[in-house]
Amino acid sequence: MLKIQVGHSYFLRYDPKQWERGKPYPPLATIQVAALLREMGHTLSLFDAMLAEGVEEYAGALHAADPDLVVIYEDNFNYLTKMCLSRMRDAACQMIAEARVSGARVIVAGSDASDQPEAFLAAGADAVLVGEGIAALAALVDRLQRAPDIDTASWTAGLAGVATLVDGETQLVRLGAVPPDPRVVGRPAWDLVDIERYRSLWQERHGYFSLNMAASRGCPFRCNWCAKPIWGNHYKQRSAEDVAAEMTYLKRTFRPDHIWMADDIFGFHVGWVSAFADHLRDSDGSVPFTIQTRADLGSERMVAALADAGCAEAWIGAESGSQRVLDRMNKGTTVAELIAARRRFGEHGVRVGFFIQLGYLGEQLTDLLATRDLVAEAAPDDIGVSVSYPLPGTKFYEEVKAQLGRKTHWRDSNDLAMMFRGAYDSDFYRHMRDLLHQQVNLRQSRETLSPATHRDVHAQLETRWNTLFAHEAEHRTEQPTPSPFMAMQTIALPLL
Template sequence: MKLLLTHGYFLRLDEKQWSLQEPYPPLATLYAASELKREGFEVIIQDPMFEKSTDFLNHAIIQNRPELVIIYDDVFNYLTKMCTTVMRNAVFDMIEIAKMNKLICVIAGSDASDHPDMYLKQGADFIIKGEGEKTVSELVRAIAERKENWKAIPGICFMEGDRMIKTESRPVMKELDKLGLPDWDSIDLKPYVQAWKKKSGYLSLNISTTRGCPFHCNWCAKPIYGNRYHVHSPEYTLNQINKLQKVFGAEHFWITDDIFGLKPGWTSRFAELVSESGARFRYKIQSRADLLCKEGTVKELAGSGCETVWIGAESGSQKILDAMDKGIRVEQIYEANKLLRKHGIRPAFFLQFGYPGEDMNDINLTIKMLEELMPEDIGISISYPLPGTVFHDKVKEELSNKANWTDSDDLDLMFQNTYPAEFYKNLQRYIHRRYRSRQALRYIGKALKKPFRIKAPELLSMCKAPAYIAGSIYYKRKLLRNTRDSNISFKESDES
């Protein structure tokens, strides 16, 4: 049976992400391709990452004449997990194209798992809920053999007359090494290489070493892997890295795990393998502050090539961290930042504003933390309630007008909070520019002391310093118009 496998993330449809030019291949789609090929199916991958519209799918169908279309989103990518409406509508268009060509259409992804009824209403034949590799293989086998015993297949949704049927959930895989490596050879990496080389001078690719997260932050959606935590072995991971270096020339890796290296002994074994093999590469991860307060762990990360750690700091207010059920202390963020810098790893912070109950004092505590620690990079979001979370349950009655962002730069506060939605958008832009201006001034100081040690990104930041400072002043004025409370930003003396 010939299958056309694709996904629903179009980089051009998200202006912010298109401008960044840091695209990553659809990792989950490549895992699905690998499993389907191991089952003996002929799989053709069509990657729409750089396409301008969904028209590509009709051309691919005409050219390849598949019997089945599978739209399998990359559930490892946080941008796909955001479930933006621009990408949802693109998938709806792709479903229509598949049905126009009289093909069975299967959908897998975070948004489809949350809203299977929406996708079935658009004409999809089957929705895969949760972890998909085994489910999609079993479903395609049943379709190929014309065994219409759909109710016996765990982890799917489909229509029976006017009624949606949800079969029992499929248990998540525990032994991840039984999966084959992602089918990297079936995708054209040239546009990814070109984008990365032009923007950054090197190729970065994405891998996953774990699935799931056992922590219980009440705003974090986990529609695919839930609170279980299962891992690939360090050996499997290094084998994949070696292949991607040898075949494609990758120098840097984004390890997409929600939490990297949580299993006891994993980071030490990985560091040992890297040292023994003589491999040289850099990578970035996501982790928690409390897990980075052990110097031995941080030392192992540094020894295995870790360049950047993105910490889910979220807030400098203990009150807000507790309200989020984050399970960390503000002091741990400070300690993690210190240890990472000590061992030459770049700390980066995810920050979140607009969580219910946050007031100006909480905002200022976060700004204070940011000023004092000055991580190497930041990502700022506005609280975004996604289905299946405690946070969503608290505010879902207020989401009747809008329940999803349009794209990654939407940042709309979709529920009633302390300040109006426009305030939080301006706050995000203000803090970004204020942080960037302080960072640029720090680089200028470095250049005056050690001019020959300035790197290209630092030089670019220095050149943008006047724009950053002007932007921070502009957005501060907008904030002051949003509210009469002037205690919303950095000290006035810092603006000069």
Template sequence: MTPDLLLAHGYFLYEDPKELQIMKPYAPLGILYLCSHLQAKGFDVEVFDTTFSSKAALIERLQTGTPSTLGLYANLMTRSNIVELLRIAREAGWRTIVGGPEPGAYAKEYLDAGAEFVVLGEGELTLEELMTAIRSGGLDQIGKIDGLAYLENGELRQTQPRAQIKCLDDQPWPARKMVNIQKYVDTWRTHHGKGSVNFITARGCAYRCQWCSHQVYGNTHRRRDPLLVVDEVEWLLSEYQPDMVWVSDDVFTINHTWLRTYAAEMKRRGLRIPFECISRADRLNEEAMDLLAELGCFRVWIGSESGSQRILDSMQRGVKLDQVQRAVELSKTRGIESGMFLMWGYEGEELEDIEATIKHVSRTQPDIFFTTVSYPIKGTPYYKKIQDDLIQLAPWGTSSDREIKIRGRHSRRYYSFADKLLRSEVALARMREINTSDEQEIGRLAEEVRNARTGLIDAAAEVEA
């Protein structure tokens, strides 16, 4: 039987060399929420989970199955796959819809690439109305559906913005039975010794960091009832028996009253599961950290981004360096690992800002830290600020925003030296903190620091474009 809608995404784990090294996949909750919503409204929806499949298998499904409507979730990392799938689907006679965090910023490009409709923002209600119109043949009234983009005589048309769902508790849980969740758990367990599942307690982030995309949920934050979240957690633990969970919220600890109620209900039901989450330093005080520890949090990710207060202020991060340092200290005293995200190359960054970041991380000593070179995502204030200096070397459909070059910015080699300097300085500070007597290792790290700093200075005149 041909479904009303086939939902898929463009993430193919086994075809991504980097992801094969990481092997930490999670179920695509976005399309599973869409699926459960539409099924509750009477639509026949099928999910093709590409994570453990192949592009060839999905293409075969599109080319040999009876054409219906295809809905694809796209983000900046899956753009090229989605563009290819849209073309193939249209050639095979499918109606095509695309949504997710990237298409809203590139509606015309996705429509030109083969999408018939682009869902803008939160998808459930828009997709419900669109599927109703498709099923009834009422596409002549398409302009009355909020949250939609389409082409009319080759020109882009965008309808009124879609109002967001007021009460998330009215939405059904993600349709996890439509995919093989156990395979996600087993993949984690095979490669990391612990099986994991994911869930959300909220949608959106109300903060206004200049580089962060808010295409789907805008600058809003809506929370689910904590008792109903515990219902879902209890079911997940019973159904899949994971060893840990990932709370997929943008900022888990925004509302301390909510967190307090959630922790109390988990305790009342005798539920405790190791988990990791993302937060902000300004939303991590002693009480919040105590609650995280009580709940079983083993790692909290803190978006430090930079060790330069000047750069943080330019990002409109809304966080002070001493708050980040305090948050890491609080996590250590409670046995919770701290993870830190850092960003090189933000607009206006100078050598002194890089040195400040190195000093900040060396002093703070998070358990884990990751770095990236900043990239402008279309639709963000950061993108708009520097768009006149952006250079796209590869065709849009085969590249991503991460590959855009910024005229006049330091070269990637420069930032590779910044990375080496950071890691060597942090390791050296850690050695000295534990008062080690391994003078040979200290000497080796000191030499790495000197070489990295020399390389950084020597590469300062190099630009990426």
């Protein structure tokens, strides 16, 4: 039996935008792995960076756990982890170095590690798992248990999807995208999480408490802008009965007021959602929840089933109000579907958020105006706005990597820097993001503002829009990257 410390390196304190937003969630994938390792017979501890004051807290947690093995397993359900923020990489590398000094073996897994294993190996990691890495992790743990003094070369020998250093060079046999591992089942190790610390911050900031769970792993859709270093286009959904049982457990054990469903796409099939609602009704286990979905999945039957199950809010990947841009993205949805889905959810009393992406290759002023018009016509209750963000492993990255220079990642989630030559500079897109948010906020305040005040604020907003577009030529990029006929991939992540 090994003493294993499982942890992650997303420190909310290091992301000012998200700290201000104040909506932290426990590291779901991390505690799923902790549960799996404990099921294998090992003693587990957790270092949860989310609410830590800083990486300085890690030394004390490491000393208290005194582990044989440290597994830094990033939360694959946290979209902020998928951003591969440089500040969090710095923290992970410091944790790796401290763990090695303590005498522990170190394994690292996550989106950033899958893309750039060399950075984590250079920090001292013995092995980096590429992708979800469950099979390789289980094999490494088994080998270490049988031979605690095994050398690194023998420990990692013959394991595909494991990066390690051999004579100073990275050695890795990539597997390609692998389906979600069936061994990740059952209840996550919730007992390792300081739930009351999360509850306290949620209550302080918002007056209610939210927890997270997931009904599936992966996404089967093939949007050209989406980077998927963990599961590729594979998708695995749990049974409706199992998911309902977990929600019921969370309700009875921790009494959350709300659940964030961390799936890339929740529900997917109407029959599954209807069965989920039935099981929740039988167990009295429903908690109001928020999902992510697509416009083309928002049929009348689906929306009705989601509302019946307790869905309170749905975030739709709208991306753009320009059909030309949506088609170039290979999004597979239409502007008309976006508007219709938003209407259906609203009619069933479900709040709607739109994810908006700015700066896609080939996007021009007319496309941006179409996005503004979509937000005005569809009137979502909230929006999240980002820009196209190139990450390794995508065709888009290959197209623009020569332009990236020294800065290849955002430092925190509010960076919103254009990493390639889009049609406009970063300031233009930041201004447009701010105006889109003001537009949504103004609509939401119609019932609280007097008609005269609302007209004045609306006029001021129109003036700011007109000013931005009047000076748009000053923000144009010289020789923007051309958009070839072949669709290209990026990753667009929401800055809520």
